[in-house]
Amino acid sequence: MLSSTCEVEVQEVSGTAVLVVKGDVDREAEAAVSSAYEQAVGSDPRRVILDFALTEYINSSGIALIVSVLARARAEGRSVAAVGLSDHYREIFEITRLSDFIELYADLATAVGPA
Amino acid sequence: MVSITEGRSTDPETDQTVPASPPGQAVESRRGLRLRRRKEAQGDTEVVSAPPAPSQEFAVSPNDPLVAYFQGATGAVDITALELESPALDEMREAGVVMAVPLVASGELIGLLSLGPRLSERGYSTDDRQLLDSLASHAAPAMRVGQLVQEQEDEARRRERMEQELVVAQLIQQQFLPKTLPELAGFQVTAFYRPARQVGGDFYDFIELPDGRVMMVVGDVTDKGVPAALVMASTHALLRSTAPRLLSPGDTLAQVNNLLCGDIPAQMFVTCMALVLDAATGSLEYANAGHDVPYLRTDAGVVELRATGMPLGLMPGMVYEERSTVLRPGERLLLHSDGLAEAHNPQREMFGFPRVSELAGRDAEDGQGMIDLCLSELDRFSGPNHEQEDDITLVVLECRQRSAWAAPGPDPLDAETAAMAAVVEELLDEFEVASEEGNERLAFKRVAGVVADSGLSPDQIERLKTAVAEATMNAIEHGNANLGEVPVEVRVLRSADGIVVTITDQGGEHDTGEVEVETPDLVEKLEGRQRPRGWGLFLIEKMVDAMQVTTEGRRHTVRLTVRPAGAAERQGEGDAQ
Numbered sequence: 001m002l003s004s005t006c007e008v009e010v011q012e013v014s015g016t017a018v019l020v021v022k023g024d025v026d027r028e029a030e031a032a033v034s035s036a037y038e039q040a041v042g043s044d045p046r047r048v049i050l051d052f053a054l055t056e057y058i059n060s061s062g063i064a065l066i067v068s069v070l071a072r073a074r075a076e077g078r079s080v081a082a083v084g085l086s087d088h089y090r091e092i093f094e095i096t097r098l099s100d101f102i103e104l105y106a107d108l109a110t111a112v113g114p115a
Numbered sequence: 116m117v118s119i120t121e122g123r124s125t126d127p128e129t130d131q132t133v134p135a136s137p138p139g140q141a142v143e144s145r146r147g148l149r150l151r152r153r154k155e156a157q158g159d160t161e162v163v164s165a166p167p168a169p170s171q172e173f174a175v176s177p178n179d180p181l182v183a184y185f186q187g188a189t190g191a192v193d194i195t196a197l198e199l200e201s202p203a204l205d206e207m208r209e210a211g212v213v214m215a216v217p218l219v220a221s222g223e224l225i226g227l228l229s230l231g232p233r234l235s236e237r238g239y240s241t242d243d244r245q246l247l248d249s250l251a252s253h254a255a256p257a258m259r260v261g262q263l264v265q266e267q268e269d270e271a272r273r274r275e276r277m278e279q280e281l282v283v284a285q286l287i288q289q290q291f292l293p294k295t296l297p298e299l300a301g302f303q304v305t306a307f308y309r310p311a312r313q314v315g316g317d318f319y320d321f322i323e324l325p326d327g328r329v330m331m332v333v334g335d336v337t338d339k340g341v342p343a344a345l346v347m348a349s350t351h352a353l354l355r356s357t358a359p360r361l362l363s364p365g366d367t368l369a370q371v372n373n374l375l376c377g378d379i380p381a382q383m384f385v386t387c388m389a390l391v392l393d394a395a396t397g398s399l400e401y402a403n404a405g406h407d408v409p410y411l412r413t414d415a416g417v418v419e420l421r422a423t424g425m426p427l428g429l430m431p432g433m434v435y436e437e438r439s440t441v442l443r444p445g446e447r448l449l450l451h452s453d454g455l456a457e458a459h460n461p462q463r464e465m466f467g468f469p470r471v472s473e474l475a476g477r478d479a480e481d482g483q484g485m486i487d488l489c490l491s492e493l494d495r496f497s498g499p500n501h502e503q504e505d506d507i508t509l510v511v512l513e514c515r516q517r518s519a520w521a522a523p524g525p526d527p528l529d530a531e532t533a534a535m536a537a538v539v540e541e542l543l544d545e546f547e548v549a550s551e552e553g554n555e556r557l558a559f560k561r562v563a564g565v566v567a568d569s570g571l572s573p574d575q576i577e578r579l580k581t582a583v584a585e586a587t588m589n590a591i592e593h594g595n596a597n598l599g600e601v602p603v604e605v606r607v608l609r610s611a612d613g614i615v616v617t618i619t620d621q622g623g624e625h626d627t628g629e630v631e632v633e634t635p636d637l638v639e640k641l642e643g644r645q646r647p648r649g650w651g652l653f654l655i656e657k658m659v660d661a662m663q664v665t666t667e668g669r670r671h672t673v674r675l676t677v678r679p680a681g682a683a684e685r686q687g688e689g690d691a692q
Binding site: 026065068087095096 | 585
């Protein structure tokens with residue numbers, strides 16, 4: 001079995017929580033992402049940014065995981081953005097219509113800068 | 116002196132007869148030791164005995180103390196004087212037994228001489244007892260030998276029955292194979308059939324149609340032995356009666372499927388390929404009920420004659436896609452059954468369809484040469500002394516010259532042939548991954564390496580990676596149920612259509628043909644009315660130009676096709692926002 005390792009680091013910038021995802025987003029990433037989200041919402045951020053700059057592989061289980069995070073954030077009244085996606089995963093976010101609910105930015109600076 | 120004759124001992128002293136042997140015989144049974152009392156009068160020998168004991172069997176449980184007692188007894192036992200809590204003893208007494216001599220061979224109680232009362236006033240004398248003991252010591256080994264012989268005979272009969280069943284199955288099978296091959300102007304037909312020891316239900320046939328064409332069928336019944344042979348026989352009969360009425364291969368298969376569905380035992384089905392050849396024009400119409408795809412050798416390479424359809428006998432109302440091609444001089448069609456492609460070598464590797472396809476493309480003098488080539492390659496692969504696992508059927512159709520062959524010049528059929536050549540496939544890579552979570556990474560990384568220089572754009576390769584990853588995950592998780600020892604087979608091919616990746620698991624029937632993929636409803640998922648999962652198939656479908664799912668028995672294959680950019684514009688392709 002080829003297991004992946006995924007670590008998620010939580011950063012906070014003025015009312016925005018940034019989840020820096022380091023590694024593959026698949027079923028195995030669930031625990032790391034959930035606990036990071038838990039930690040991030042401790043400060044009740046208005047906005048949650050998912051940073052995928054260090055992610056090479058997202059599969060359908062990963063998409064399901066992102067859907068769960070998005071569903072929860074929306075229920076809690078938080079907006080969600082994603083940064084650092086490769087062109088390919090950007091396309092997948094569009095095909096799955098995740099991009100209708102998640103703002104996509106090239107990188108973190110663009111996402112937090114002018115907004 | 117006492118002499119012993121068949122069935123009795125005569126005591127000259129009293130001139131009376133004592134029933135001696137074999138009044139009792141022990142045989143092992145599930146319930147324990149059974150003592151069987153035979154009728155005293157056997158054959159012509161008249162035995163005067165008292166009381167006249169009827170044929171009687173009494174079961175002795177292995178726990179009955181009598182067994183242990185007899186086993187340890189040194190000679191004749193006086194049943195009347197015996198004090199033992201034993202149901203068997205009671206039964207023996209009731210039957211009138213007064214004396215019993217255990218027959219013991221190699222420490223095992225194998226029988227009993229049971230005697231009724233002596234026919235004189237006196238009881239059994241010491242001499243009588245000695246005589247009986249001596250008789251028992253001789254009778255016991257002889258009886259043991261007799262028992263062994265009988266056991267062996269039973270075993271031999273059982274084997275013979277099995278052998279007979281094999282022969283019956285083979286007879287049925289061979290009865291329905293054509294005795295002669297059709298003579299078709301401009302074509303040569305060669306056929307080969309070799310049953311496995313246990314007949315596998317293969318068949319082939321040539322049915323003359325009233326319009327002058329000939330329908331060729333090749334099929335295989337699941338299961339083996341007599342049941343398979345019988346289903347094969349009825350399928351054969353149904354095809355023979357249906358084809359001349361309906362003429363079309365697709366309609367014929369549909370009709371036979373409907374008729375077969377009512378009669379075929381559950382769990383059994385029949386794969387069958389039907390091809391209708393017009394020898395005058397070379398036109399070949401064909402339909403396939405899940406049988407191994409035949410290979411056509413053309414100038415452009417080997418072409419697979421694919422047509423979708425479910426095996427016969429699974430469910431009524433099936434439709435069989437009908438396709439057609441035209442055979443040109445020099446072309447050669449190889450029809451085969453899975454006995455070849457699915458043969459294994461001692462390392463349990465499969466001969467495989469790519470090998471058959473490759474063989475179909477080789478040079479051979481004629482049809483027989485092609486068949487010899489297949490068989491010698493199989494022998495080489497399987498190794499010496501390998502027992503054939505399944506029936507092997509090979510039918511070769513060669514187009515020598517069409518009788519209505521057009522004059523030189525542009526052949527109106529060229530376009531069709533060119534279209535056929537579009538399915539020529541070249542195997543680029545073939546490998547397996549164990550069905551363990553996460554192993555889809557092995558699959559998509561290897562595929563990405565193989566197709567790196569194949570003319571696909573980097574974007575297309577990324578999409579193909581995702582499609583391969585998702586299809587492999589499905590195969591690992593749903594098809595092979597995460598069973599590590601069951602491999603997922605991956606093949607990468609170059610066809611004129613583009614790059615093709617096939618991913619095969621052993622999950623059997625799922626959806627087949629063109630799969631309708633539902634678009635997951637993200638809003639429903641976000642609102643919690645649907646589970647967040649369920650993206651796999653949708654992603655695969657969006658990532659490739661074509662996705663097709665087929666099954667052959669347990670083998671469930673997802674076929675992904677990506678056309679090189681420029682060859683075909685992908686629908687909905689656009690730059691990221």
